[in-house]
Amino acid sequence: MTKTLDHLSRLENQSIFIIREAYSQFRNIAMLWSIGKDSTTLMWLVRKAFFGKVPFAVLHIDTGYKFKEIYDFRDTYAQQWGINLMVVKNDEAIAQGVCPKTGKFECCNQLKTEALKQTMDKYKFKALYLGIRRDEHGIRAKERVFSTRDEDFEWDYKNQSPELWDQYKTKATHEEHIRVHPLLGWTELDIWQYILRENIPIVSLYFAKQGRRYRSIGCETCCSPVASQADTVEKIVEELQTSTISERSGRAQDKESAYIMQKLRSLGYM
Secondary structure, three states: OOOOOOOHHHHHHHHHHHHHHHHHHHHEEEEEOOOOOOOOOHHHHHHOOOOOOOEEEEEEOOOEEEEEHHHHHHHHHHHHHOOOOEEOOOHHHHHHOOOOOHOOOHHHHHHHHHHHHHHHHHHOEEEEEEEOHHHOOHHHHHOEEEEEEOOOOOOOOOOOOOOOOOOOOOOOOOEEEEEEEOOOOOHHHHHHHHHHHOOOOHHHHHEEEEEEOOOOOOHHEEOOOOOOOOHHHHHHHHHHHOOOOOOOEOOHHHOOOHHHHHHHHOOOOO
């Protein structure tokens, strides 16, 4: 009799199927790597899908406000894994003084979304892999695995193709591009259990120091640690099985509100 796959193996197989399906449809494709736990897990899956290689460009959108630990981890593993890394910045907005002090919405939109738009326009990528999950934020729960963005990068979350029985919208018009979300059905606990099983390297910010750790990481100016004693992956898994604290509770709240997040995502935010 065929042995039944465990939960993590089923998730892994489904994600690898999505990764390969997207690559077969869109050779001019890239991946966004924030260096967080989700996108690094996605990177691990991509390398599994292509036998240790990453056969497309990897974009890191650099606002200039990331943690030093993120930059160090990025540079170390980009070299170790042989990644074709493209560091993306909106130099014009930075020169104009756009920063967290000018407002979280303006900062995220200009330094992340606009930076990505400029890169997409320059290199004509038709699809992007992203490591987002439905359970991370209510607005992301509205996403599809293959999600269309129009020529202005806008997301019409009220008009999306159904995805039944793994039948995905894998075609885009000349003006559109597709966002591909291989981790959409994973949970935060799934991610950490998979990191534990696979021994995936992760940024040290996730591990508790002096009773505090980061649940979610990004720009240093927008993130705060939460109370925790979990200083190993095993302890993080144990903590998440009982925790009632929101994963993104340490993020800047004026950006994390449902209205602001939906507005940002409708404009092309990750």
